[in-house]
């Protein structure tokens with residue numbers, strides 16, 4: 194019987210198997226940021242331990258930083274203290290750090306791939322659930338809690354039970370205006386917010402293979418929104434071409450050698466999965482969410498459902514109350530005052546290009562505040578080099594400096610209570626973008642069209 | 658970590674599904690660099706008005722219910738991996754969360770902080786929630802050694818990984834185990850294609 198892609202990578206990293214189905218799993222790369230690492234460093238110090246493999250760590254501040262005037266000292270005292278703590282810990286323990294203003298700074302899940310730190314066949318962790326993003330390269334990547342951050346710091350290993358495997362195949366050609374974000378919102382709506390819990394997902398099929406690396410990252414990024422431990426895609430020429438020449442990627446002969454290994458990383462034809470789903474690209478349309486978890490998504494032209502399958506009606510009603518929507522109503526025509534384009538799901542250069550391409554020569558609606566936050570310093574610089582920032586600011590968008598920003602509302606970038614925000618981020622939880630904020634998740638294209646129209650529309654009518 | 662064997666307590670009912678870690682502790686309260694004091698902001702936006710006044714209809718502000726066990730709807734702890742959610746629950750005083758389904762990362766974080774996630778069947782959960790509503794003084798027993806939850810004459814067994822159970826009962830954590838494995842980890846590094 195053949196092995197799955199997941200099995201190949203996992204098995205190559207098992208240091209030892211323990212009783213009770215727990216493996217000691219070796220971790221190749223560990224990304225850290227300011228919010229989930231301070232208590233881990235303290236834990237290490239409390240126990241008198243040092244970093245086991247500091248050269249396998251990379252740090253950057255992203256969650257709790259301002260996205261304006263990053264050259265000035267951080268104003269908010271607690272945020273400043275948290276970022277300073279990261280700086281001090283990295284200096285003390287000699288960890289590679291890309292601080293504010295550094296050309297490599299950015300959201301952890303954006304910089305890993307763009308710097309060639311994320312490679313096929315690697316195991317990667319970070320104290321952040323969207324670490325699943327890196328699976329787009331055929332890596333096993335997942336989010337961990339702070340106690341586990343300390344474990345990896347102390348031993349470069351984690352105790353992990355082996356997840357079950359799931360394959361999601363998407364075949365066929367995508368319709369006009371349908372992006373990777375729509376694919377993943379569609380899948381989550383089908384499987385629900387808990388549908389992937391306990392599983393590691395492999396995305397396969399002709400639709401997935403046809404996607405760029407950035408689009409693949411958008412898909413893997415949101416695996417966690419189905420509860421999955423992670424998501425991965427078998428590496429192919431698209432992957433190898435993307436990696437080639439990146440800062441920390443293997444070079445020359447080492448690259449060729451790596452590619453020949455990476456080519457073995459795919460599910461064998463006889464491999465079996467604990468669960469399989471197949472979807473058709475033709476069934477997917479531009480999506481939007483109406484509720485308070487990412488599984489509550491619909492085609493933008495469809496009505497809010499009357500209930501959530503076998504979920505509790507009370508929880509469903511509570512969610513709609515929060516959003517101010519009624520069962521059975523259409524979202525088309527709903528005025529939207531905020532548009533946020535950013536987050537590790539959709540803040541890469543291709544996302545910015547999609548937005549710029551659509552808004553070029555247009556003006557945002559008067560009622561809309563449109564914020565666009567690049568995922569990294571490199572993305573920001575690339576946007577400037579391509580003149581995208583001019584197109585965007587001419588259309589009335591505010592281009593900020595890199596960070597997580599209104600994705601989680603930890604800094605001052607928040608959506609006011611009761612207001613609607615069409616957001617390219619990954620979570621529409623209550624209060625995620627600020628207390629009382631109402632988030633509707635969508636693709637960068639839907640966000641761009643919404644910003645111009647000032648309300649939710651059937652975007653397909655606006656594409657030429 | 659404190660040792661865990663048995664908890665006998667009343668419980669706080671929260672029959673809401675898909676409670677995510679952003680509700681358990683909103684991001685704006687994650688700015689601390691220590692593990693302490695998160696309990697004050699547990700369920701912050703459900704518990705307090707924006708001006709800081711307690712919302713009287715929220716269960717944690719209702720004196721009728723109390724205890725070290727939280728009983729919640731399915732898919733508890735989904736979303737962000739923030740361990741602060743487990744710290745907030747522990748700091749508030751919860752030792753056990755009962756639900757019919759838990760998100761993976763939360764489950765791991767809870768266990769690493771001496772909180773036991775007890776997964777029961779949907780029917781058992783409904784029965785338990787009804788019993789607490791009917792009589793808030795209902796005592797629930799969580800017996801980790803025998804992996805059994807019970808109230809009145811209603812019993813159900815629950816699963817716990819053998820290794821994790823051992824850790825909880827003895828108050829060990831993973832880091833203790835891993836740092837004693839250094840030579841094996843080094844041997845792995847030497848023998849594999851680690852990059």
Ligand code: SF4
Nearest residue numbers: 323536537597600601
């Ligand atoms: S952008 Fe949002 S989801 Fe991504 S790492 Fe930052 S806070 Fe998490």
